[in-house]
Amino acid sequence: MQSQVLLAGDIHLGKRPLHLPRDIDQYGVSPVELTPAEGWLRLVRFAVEQSVAAVVLTGDVVEEDHHRLEAFGHLQRGVLELVQNGIEVYSVVGNHDVEALEEVTQRIPAFHLVGQGGKWEWVTLSHQSEPIMNILGWSFPKQGIPLSPLEQELPLPPDEKLPRFGILHDLDTPDSVYAPAPHRRLEDIELDGWFIGHKHKPSQLGSDSLIGYLGPLVGLDPSETGLHGPWVLEIDDLGQFSIKQISLGPLRWEELPVAVEKLRGKSDLKDVLRDSMASLHKRLLPQLKGVKAVGCRIKLVGPRELHREVAQRLNPLDLEDLKPRFDEILYFVEGIIDDSRLSLDLERIAQASDPPGLLARQLLALVNQEEDARQLIGEARHRLKKEAASSAWSQLEEIQFTEDQVRELLLQAGFHALKELLGQIEPGNREDVRSWN
Known part of the structure; x- marks a missing residue:
């Protein structure tokens, strides 16, 4: 039996x-x-x-x-x-x-x-x-x-x-x-x-x-x-x-990488994103039984010199009506991540003695999970826990701040700061993570 x-x-x-x-x-x-x-x-x-x-x-x-x-x-x-x-x-x-x-x-x-x-x-x-x-x-x-x-x-x-x-x-x-x-x-x-x-x-x-x-x-x-x-x-x-x-959940979230090369020079960026969603749907279809909606976080990847041009044209508000259906499943864009960090030559930048060089060395330690990264993660984790203990956040679900989570937060903030220092994006124009929901 x-x-x-x-x-x-x-x-x-x-x-x-x-x-x-x-x-x-x-x-x-x-x-x-x-x-x-x-x-x-x-x-x-x-x-x-x-x-x-x-x-x-x-x-x-x-x-x-x-x-x-x-x-x-x-x-x-x-x-x-x-x-x-x-x-x-x-x-x-x-x-x-x-x-x-x-x-x-x-x-x-x-x-x-x-x-x-x-x-x-x-x-x-x-x-x-x-x-x-x-x-x-x-x-x-x-x-x-x-x-x-x-x-x-x-x-x-x-x-x-x-x-x-x-x-x-x-x-x-x-x-x-x-x-x-x-x-x-x-x-x-x-x-x-x-x-x-x-x-x-x-x-x-x-x-x-x-x-x-x-x-x-x-x-x-x-x-x-x-x-x-x-x-x-x-x-x-x-x-x-x-x-x-087994797939029984009615909602699914996915990160959707989109190459900036595909978006450059296109008059209608929505067509490219819609095609990317269609490809994602085809790949996920065997796991989508019962799913009613798929939320996509667009992740821009590719050469860093193209990111700013594309990011300036890709306004989240313009994508609110991009909600195609494939096999009766609704797809929508939750937000946009500009992830050009992988294209930065950290080792070359780290050779300099200026502020970008210092920051690049710290990022390399985090990326390679070197011994020096432990102190950075420990200090950040202590500060995050202290801030989370404030009464201002008492009604929110408690975050554990694991080592991996803190490391990822430091990487996100560090790469953004490095791009600002290198003049790749204008200071204060923080478009690396954008969401309207």
Whole structure:
């Protein structure tokens, strides 16, 4: 007998995607159709149609505790439909929904929280009354947990010779306040895999590795590019298993590189961008089942001497009505990135002793991830965390400021400053990232 378990990462019910066009409903797509609530509804329908054994969630099911009134209705309807069709629902608590999920499980007993109170717990999943797998889970007892849950003693696994998986909501960063759990330590625990929530970039789960992030059902902003959707874990009678991600999200974000050479001298830049979107659609089509809209962030690439000429002509406001449809899927331009940094000869510029030379040497250290870059990243990270702790930002979702994120921010700012110093763009005319949504 082949059994299926449906896995999903951060759903964030109650939240809506950012940077959608203000007039998107005039093009036949309602913003409501692109929300995590729609993604959850699609997951429920798929689970019922496929008669899966169980649905397993890895936390942050609800966006914030103050969104739980809005989110509760969506969650309750979905869970009840699953249970009525013989599908059990299991979840760990994430940092966003500590109070909300506690309330949900009190009102909906069929919604099982695993590892409540910050204590590891084993549960056995069954299909048609036959046990198929064991899962080990840990839930947030409160929002901020600076200690790793891996410091606790793990309970002994059940006796059944079944596949064993862990579910957790964590961050693979040692100094995180969100239950840091280094993934190298997870590898040492004798489980068949770990399915993790928190980060919104899905890992490449498969035969090579079964430790990683599931990602959200719907990309919530343009940085969350690529395929999003639940994962199907298939288990046979012999305990052999496989996993694959499926496209159920109604919204997809993509970065669309466009060569400036193609745009130079063209009287209508929209034609070039429309053709680029058509090529993107053709490439993505196998992964676009159920997708209603694709948001594109245009990335200008190519010789730097052409960038300023093209960037001055490519006004985002002129592209607001560029919303072509391909196979009934709406495409729109979210913003423009002028990424001419790759064409700068950093090594040549770094040989000088002037300010551009000094900046180029720092950028080279960041690009090559040299030892000198660690101090730059550390200082920037400290300042960013200090600023983020200000009461002015208390209502916004907390940013983790990982080393990779800070490095990328420094690269973006540094290359822009270098172009200004070199006179490639006029000071104050900051057109490297432009968006109108």
